[in-house]
Amino acid sequence: MSYIDIFIPFSAGIILFLFPDILIKKQDAEYEKKKSIFKKGGMVLLGVSALYLLVLLLSSR
Secondary structure, three states: OOHHHHHHHHHHHHHHHHOHHHOOOOOOOOHHHHHHHHHHHHHHHHHHHHHHHHHHHHHOO
16 A cells, blocks of 8 residues: 555545535526535545544554
8 A cells, every 4th residue: 555545545635625516507406415425525525634634544553
């Protein structure tokens, strides 16, 4: 596992968490629901990248 394995979910998580509406049409009837789902997905990806980082740091000892 390398640092690129951490960067990929981290960058996707940041984009989904901070800018969830770039993937959704604003005229959509379920706009707020989909925006919330994308934000939660972004948080999950940030958590995954944090776990990857923890595993990488602990395995390098």
